[in-house]
Amino acid sequence: MSAVLGMCDGEAVAAVGSGPTLGQAEFQFLRGFVLQQCGIALGEHKHQLVQGRLLRRLRALGLTNFASYCELLRRDPDAELGELASAISTNVTAFFREAHHYDLLVSELLPRWLQERRREGDRLRIWSAGCSTGEEPYALAMVLAEALEQHSCKLDAKILATDLSPQALETARQGVYPLERIAGISAERCRRWMLRGAGEYEGLASVHPRLRELVSIQPLNLLHEWPMRGPFDAIFCRNVVIYFDQPTKQRLFRRYAELLPVGGYLFLGHSESLHGINDDFELIGRTVYRKRA
Ligand SMILES: C[S@@+](CC[C@H](N)C(=O)[O-])C[C@H]1O[C@@H](n2cnc3c(N)ncnc32)[C@H](O)[C@@H]1O
Incomplete structure (x- = not known):
């Protein structure tokens, strides 16, 4: 299973060139912010990866550059923290993992x-x-x-x-959850604890x-x-x-x-x-x- 920031580098590279660039000063600010607020130590080599991940967030917020994003974090750190953490960390998990x-x-x-x-x-x-x-x-x-x-x-x-x-x-x-996500659950437990959807909920289980x-x-x-x-x-x-x-x-x-x-x-x-x-x-x-x- 991949860990926090376990994304494939191809994703970040693909995003480069299709939006604003994350400058060195903004990257250093983000590294300090993420370390202080989330405890996550971002290595220098994560620069492009962080840029790729955050481009989507910038678009969602209607921001045209990373300086404005950093400004938003300075103004109201708590409001954006969860979204920032989601963007840079992975939520990979599974039923009955380990x-x-x-x-x-x-x-x-x-x-x-x-x-x-x-x-x-x-x-x-x-x-x-x-x-x-x-x-x-x-x-x-x-x-x-x-x-x-x-x-x-x-x-x-x-x-x-x-x-x-x-x-x-x-x-x-x-x-x-989609049915493929419940694959780690035994057939018996699936029958007991997961309710399969029908019609528009086909392929899902609750x-x-x-x-x-x-x-x-x-x-x-x-x-x-x-x-x-x-x-x-x-x-x-x-x-x-x-x-x-x-x-x-x-x-x-x-x-x-x-x-x-x-x-x-x-x-x-x-x-x-x-x-x-x-x-x-x-x-x-x-x-x-x-x-x-
Ligand atoms: C890879 S998932 C692990 C999920 C599950 N524990 C497992 O092992 O399958 C890591 C989770 O930790 C969360 N996380 C990372 N830093 C956190 C923090 N400072 N406070 C709370 N949750 C955090 C992330 O949002 C992510 O959902």
């Missing part, structure tokens, strides 16, 4: 949590931080709903799903209302203030921090540790690690960490 994490939940963590919490109203909280278009939190909701049914539990169970990108969040809220009940979708920049206080049983922050610089990762993982109880779990993406960054956690499986006492 399936071993779901296997651990099903075989070990959910049975244990549900065994420990038998009283009606006991809480269970999972956070999908950087949820993109919703496949991750809805897949989590499937395994959670199945475990709740199996244990006949009436827990207060919720999955918080947050992202910075307005477009990604809109797709997540709609919860409607998530079951039970999954919508379990998932709360909210905009959130991981670098800004967080309204929630936790505690969470597990945080999924997978394939989000790949291009974050070291100090940003250190701050973020320290904040995650504050929202997890001792023994709480942090799941990272396949190419991410806490090695040399944070020692609040111990590695207990493939990119799975548990908070130390």
Whole structure:
């Protein structure tokens, strides 16, 4: 799976020459802005790529040059931040991506949590931080709903799903996916949790209302203030921090540790690690960490 800024360079190159050019001064401003606001460290070599990605955004805003775009960011950084982040980062995701994490939940963590919490109203909280278009939190909701049914539990169970990108969040809220996007879901789960469209909705599938009940979708920049206080049983922050610089990762993982109880779990993406960054956690499986006492 590609990561943030994992686009193919051909896209950027194709766009060059068909619009305004991103000057060195504007590129340096954008690099500083994106690092400060999103934690994403854009290398010098991303110049053309950023130009290609932002041309579409300039057109959508009716701007004729990058200086005006930078001016807009200076004037009202918060208003444009989500759109900028969407333009330069990738939202690539999939249902049951990195399936071993779901296997651990099903075989070990959910049975244990549900065994420990038998009283009606006991809480269970999972956070999908950087949820993109919703496949991750809805897949989590499937395994959670199945475990709740199996244990006949009436827990207060919720999955918080947050992202910075307005477009990604809109797709997540709609919860409607082309059939090829649900290929990662087993046939049995598809039958149980995905509602196939007919007529004008042919070729689409919508998530079951039970999954919508379990998932709360909210905009959130991981670098800004967080309204929630936790505690969470597990945080999924997978394939989000790949291009974050070291100090940003250190701050973020320290904040995650504050929202997890001792023994709480942090799941990272396949190419991410806490090695040399944070020692609040111990590695207990493939990119799975548990908070130390
Ligand atoms: C590649 S997707 C990963 C989606 C999912 N977690 C997965 O592993 O399949 C990365 C997501 O992180 C989000 N993201 C990047 N920087 C962020 C930030 N500072 N705050 C919140 N979300 C951010 C992006 O908008 C994007 O949707």
